[in-house]
Amino acid sequence: MIAKDDVMAALAGVADPAGGSIVSSGRAAGIAVKPDGTVGLVLAVDGLERAAAERLQAAVEVAVSRLPGVKATRIILTADREGVPADARPQESTVPGIRKLIAVASGKGGVGKSTVSANIAVALARQGLAVGLLDADIYGPSAPTLFGIEGRARLENNRLQPAEAHGVKVLSMGMMTDPKKAIVWRGPMASSALVQMVEQADWGVLDVLVIDLPPGTGDVQLTMAQKLKPDGAVIVSTPQDLALIDARRAVAMFGEVGVKVLGLIENMSGYCCPACGAVSDPFGSGGAEAEAGEMGVPFLGRVPLDIELRRDSDAGRPGSGKQAEVFAAIARAVAETVGL
Numbered sequence: 001m002i003a004k005d006d007v008m009a010a011l012a013g014v015a016d017p018a019g020g021s022i023v024s025s026g027r028a029a030g031i032a033v034k035p036d037g038t039v040g041l042v043l044a045v046d047g048l049e050r051a052a053a054e055r056l057q058a059a060v061e062v063a064v065s066r067l068p069g070v071k072a073t074r075i076i077l078t079a080d081r082e083g084v085p086a087d088a089r090p091q092e093s094t095v096p097g098i099r100k101l102i103a104v105a106s107g108k109g110g111v112g113k114s115t116v117s118a119n120i121a122v123a124l125a126r127q128g129l130a131v132g133l134l135d136a137d138i139y140g141p142s143a144p145t146l147f148g149i150e151g152r153a154r155l156e157n158n159r160l161q162p163a164e165a166h167g168v169k170v171l172s173m174g175m176m177t178d179p180k181k182a183i184v185w186r187g188p189m190a191s192s193a194l195v196q197m198v199e200q201a202d203w204g205v206l207d208v209l210v211i212d213l214p215p216g217t218g219d220v221q222l223t224m225a226q227k228l229k230p231d232g233a234v235i236v237s238t239p240q241d242l243a244l245i246d247a248r249r250a251v252a253m254f255g256e257v258g259v260k261v262l263g264l265i266e267n268m269s270g271y272c273c274p275a276c277g278a279v280s281d282p283f284g285s286g287g288a289e290a291e292a293g294e295m296g297v298p299f300l301g302r303v304p305l306d307i308e309l310r311r312d313s314d315a316g317r318p319g320s321g322k323q324a325e326v327f328a329a330i331a332r333a334v335a336e337t338v339g340l
């Protein structure tokens with residue numbers, strides 16, 4: 001494994017066009033080293049002309065890739081101040097260091113949004129992407145259980161540190177509070193806390209941050225969508241008519257705030273026999289697919305009701321069991337529609 005200190009030392013040898021080194025000037029930050037030998041970092045190109053920014057990026061790439069063990073480098077350019085040509089900025093979300101933000105939402109509670117979010121996040125990480133998951137459900141956080149995370153989030157240099165589990169960086173309100181104490185948040189407070197968790201936690205460099213939204217289309221969801229402007233939203237629904245009416249509401253809400261709906265996932269679609277693995281349809285399925293067609297949004301796939309998935313979810317084992325392949329296919333579809 002490559003040491004972050006070695007990356008820092010290599011970066012300290014790169015001159016900042018404005019004087020000093022890019023480490024002493026603070027241009028290079030958010031170094032992340034992945035087990036596969038990928039090194040990611042954020043390079044602030046404020047105040048530089050496009051050509052200078054490109055030269056600097058190339059110099060950083062050379063310096064990092066010369067380190068033993070480095071297989072790939074991923075450099076994300078950021079520019080906060082004005083005066084930097086727009087085309088020097090990479091395609092990325094509104095949050096520096098995070099390329100894509102994907103919100104997972106549903107109109108109704110209990111349709112399996114958190115289960116789907118966790119499994120998609122793990123599947124995306126297995127596809128080689130740097131993935132984070134924010135459990136934005138302050139009233140019923142479930143990521144600690146789903147990922148098997150115990151204890152509170154650490155603070156380092158005054159920044160919240162997500163926990164790393166199953167290859168995903170995870171942050172949840174459940175890691176912020178005493179599980180025995182009830183939380184009473186007012187709407188506006190809750191939404192600003194969540195926006196802060198996205199913008200100010202130490203996510204490092206991420207290809208994608210999956211945000212598991214609380215159920216419904218209320219204030220928290222709306223504020224999140226408006227303030228964070230996710231690159232897309234995935235809507236989870238069950239085949240039942242009532243849930244689909246709620247899914248329609250969720251699609252409409254994202255439409256109102258100009259967030260692209262990446263597609264609909266039908267969860268608890270059919271029943272997976274625990275004995276033989278065959279999927280049958282006691283309550284019918286395919287409602288979400290038909291509905292997606294009617295609303296003109298892509299259909300991303302279906303996940304059957306599977307007792308093994310429920311057990312793995314309760315035991316903190318995302319990405320395991322028979323449905324792992326199903327989630328991998330959905331994750332590929334999501335990655336493709338959002339341009340990852």
Ligand SMILES: Nc1ncnc2c1ncn2[C@@H]1O[C@H](COP(=O)(O)OP(=O)(O)OP(=O)(O)O)[C@@H](O)[C@H]1O
Pocket residue numbers: 106108109110111112113114115116137140142214215267268269303304305306307309310311313314
């Ligand atoms: N496909 C599935 N097969 C079996 N159990 C499932 C499936 N999807 C979800 N579950 C189970 O259903 C319950 C609710 O799922 P989950 O917590 O993911 O829903 P949610 O939409 O996030 O709920 P909330 O609205 O409370 O946030 C959990 O016990 C979960 O393990």
Ligand SMILES: [Mg+2]
Pocket residue numbers: 113114115137140142
């Ligand atoms: Mg949930």
